[in-house]
Amino acid sequence: MSIDMSQFYEVFFEEAAEHLASMESLLLAIDLGNPDGEELNAIFRAAHSIKGGAATFGFSDMAQVTHVLENLLDRVRKGEMALRADMVDAFLQAGDVLKGQLDAHRGAGEADPAEATRICAVLSALESDQPVVPVKEKSELHQFVLTIAPQANWTQDDVTKHLEPLGRYKVLEAGDVTCPWSVALETTQAELDLLEILAFIIDPEMLNVQAMNADSGEAFGFLDTDQVDDPDNQFGFFAPKAEESTESYGFFEPVGNAEAVQPDPGYGLFEPVSASAPSPTTAGGEGYGFFEPIQDKEPTKASEPVNTASVSTPTPVAEVPKSKAPEKAAASSESSSIRVSVEKVDQLLNLVGELVITQSMLAQTASQVDSVLYEKLVSGIGQLERNTRELQEAIMSIRMMPISFVFQRFPRVVRDTANKLGKQVELKMVGESTELDKGFIEKLTDPLTHLVRNSLDHGIEAPDVRVAKGKPAMGTLTLHAFHQGGNIVIEVSDDGGGLNRERILAKAKERGMAVSDSMPDSEVWSLIFEAGFSTAAQVTDVSGRGVGMDVVRKNIQAMGGRIEIESMHGVGTTMSIRLPLTLAILDGMSIAVGNEIYIIPLTFIIESMQPRPGEVKTMAGKGRVLPVRGEYLPLIALHEIFNIPPKVTDYDQGLVIILEAEGQKIAMFVDDLLGQHQVVVKNLETNYRRVPGISGATIMGDGHVAFILDVAGLVRMSQSSSQILASLTAAS
Amino acid sequence: MEQGVIEVHEAKVNREILVFTLGTEEYGIDILKVQEIRGYDQVTAIANSPSFIKGVINLRGNIVPIVDMRIKFNLGKADYNEFTVVIILNIGKRIVGMVVDGVSDVISLSAEQVRPAPEFGTVLDTAYIQGLGTIEQRMIILADIEKLMSNKDMALMDEATSTS
Secondary structure, eight states: OOOOGGGGHHHHHHHHHHHHHHHHHHHHHOOSSSOOHHHHHHHHHHHHHHHHHHHHTTOHHHHHHHHHHHHHHHHHHTTSSOOOHHHHHHHHHHHHHHHHHHHHHHTSSOOOHHHHHHHHHHHHHHHHSOOSSOSSOOOOOEEEEEEEOGGGOOOHHHIIIIIGGGEEEEEEEOOOSSSOEEEEEEESSOHHHHHHHHHHHSOGGGEEEEEOOTTOOOOTTOSOOOOTTOGGGGTTOOOOOSOOOSOOSSOOOOTTSSSOSSOOOOOTTOOOOOTTSOOOSSSSOTTTTSOOOOOSOOTHHHHHHHHHHHHHTHHHHHHHHHHHHHHHHHHHHHSOOOOOOHHHHHHHHHHHHHHHHHHHHHHHHHTTSOTTTTHHHHHHHHHHHHHHHHHHHHHHHHHEEETHHHHTTHHHHHHHHHHHHTOOEEEEEEOTTOEEEHHHHHHHHHHHHHHHHHIIIIISOOHHHHHHTTSOSSEEEEEEEEEETTEEEEEEEEOSOOOOHHHHHHHHHHTTOOOOTTOOHHHHHHGGGSTTOOOOSSOOSSSOSSOSHHHHHHHHHHTTOEEEEEEETTTEEEEEEEEESOSSEEEEEEEEETTEEEEEEGGGEEEEEOOOTTOOEEETTTEEEEEETTEEEEEEEHHHHTTOOOSOOSTTTSEEEEEEETTEEEEEEESEEEEEEEEEOBOGGGTSOOOTTEEEEEEOTTSOEEEEEOHHHHHHHHTOHHHHHHHHHHHO | OHHHHHHHHGGGSOEEEEEEEETTEEEEEEGGGEEEEEOOOOOBOOTTOOTTEEEEEEETTEEEEEEEHHHHTTOSOOOOSTTOEEEEEEETTEEEEEEESEEEEEEEEOGGGEEOOOSSSSSSOGGGEEEEEEETTEEEEEEOHHHHHHSGGGTOSOTTTOOO
């Protein structure tokens, strides 16, 4: 075959990865007691699809593992074997092995062949266990050649009468008074049993039973021979399959059906690959599914395959290249989506950003011309602004993906870690459809994994401890994602033992950190983010080394987010990660302080007002408050925080903007409110560094740089004036 | 000295140096680190930043911080007019601008023209000085601008990311 398959490799890799992922998530979600038939089918189809593709491209290691996997899956989904927990574990491990092999073929790492062999052995062992469900007794089939001496005086009737109940038979040589009968028999009975049964019928001296062993090449037309070492004879033997799907990688359609004799093209071109495939003589379907053990006793079908064998053997060879096309068509019609590289989307986003800047420049210029004279121009620019806004929203949504992409790996992580630690944990995931920027999805995985492991290791107690405390033995770990203000919040909550305040304080003192016993809880919890901090008594390979939490916090801050902890002793702990929702473009109000212009993101602004003279009150001489609709809000002056000489100092001459961030409201005093703008956010930290109170920068219509306020940071700053001073000295 | 060993390897290759003046001294930096040279205008001040960090500018869509070397090293007169020169540097992954008194020329120095610097005598910490170049009567102080800009003192980068 001279077709270069390597150009299709990438498609196979991506699709196989998707199949593996869906297989894993289905396996994790499956209900052992009452597995859903459709789910089992879906798992089977995933494995089957991987096998077909792997075989086509010559990835025989993957084909081998998937073949064994598929056999066991097939039996489970047909109800012949009950699904057990150890089977699910084996399936999951097989998935891991396949992932490793896939990565190796992609060029990233080495696959471990010993691991593949091991998992094949495990799966085969599981399959050959006596089935728990006696629905369809699947037992071994043996082939014998019976030689019946002429003295027995057997006739054809005898053959029919006695042998038919035993199984399928075929007369090789009809006997009569001089010649012995020679009959090939395929039966579920073992040799000894057969002899016993026949002893009732025939004098043992006149009967010779010879078991057919695997080496004899002739199959006598019986359909089932697991002759792994002798591939050539086996092409074209196929079994009536009970039902099978349109996917027919390597399976030939049941010949016995009324439909076409023509087998569906399959990837029927693979050799039973290697000696390492375990080959029991049981009907395990070794030989890559060319033949199925006969399940029903239908002797009529036996003869047909022999005839069609010769017809179909040449066809599989020719069919292979063609068959890929219909398969691809089938796959792509399921979901109409296109794979696009991330760079293209980013470039698109940048270009739209520049478009917004240009459009706002035009808008600014247009606002200065005579709107009556240039009516068309002005209205055209208004139209442009609407179009640009819609375009930008659409483009930004391309990069947004549901957070389920991050969450989907956690059922597995929780399951494995909980098993390893001997704890019982139920994982709940809420808000999986909450969307966030794609760039965050990759960066969130590590910190979240760390938090989840911490919860499992330190938070949730062992089942007996929990019961002693009056809690249910099964702990609950909740991953909750939601939008709040301009942020996305992800919470990792457990109902474990909570953080131990005394231990943390003791550890901090031990390390010489400046702590006091009267520190508020929130500050005590923040101590665990210090490098090297761990109150775990022992280091496990899951956690405890104290290298995790500071890295977690750093990673989250690098994304422009924050992490906070709430905990109650004996009740549980919640860690909240807050990330900005949109990176690139936001709506803001521009305000003036002195000669500087700042932008406040619109999502934080509640209202603006001008206080009346004397409305602003002081507290304890330091803090200022402003009554707004019945509540007293702390007042901060931007010119004080940023050390800018203001144009107005009297509160009733300037403007107060009411902001809300993280559930807290503050009043911010500025000189004036200039206007509303849509701005492209530029990262300040690309070339500079983080400035307290500033979350980014933007380029105004006239080319000037304006800073965007970090409202949440300002809210925190407002919480005590001592903190304002601290942040000022740290910045300078 | 280690610099001598390095120079032996580089003996075959002449270094291209951009020479600029700060006060009465001439400094030279690797031309490959220089992205462009421009004037000084429209700088937006950053709140609560050190006095030598003038602020940021919009360089074709990028936010670039501007440092005034004359203030930082107390050389020359820090005034801003149409003759003020800003050298835009491309250091590693960052773009940074520095205000200098003037830019003179680009020269090519061979290894023989570079001498080791004594341990004292200049404003810059000698860790940043790669050597002294001699051309005719001029002495060019060759500075490792990347190391200089990454230094904590310059406060241009967060500590986590600074290279020094």
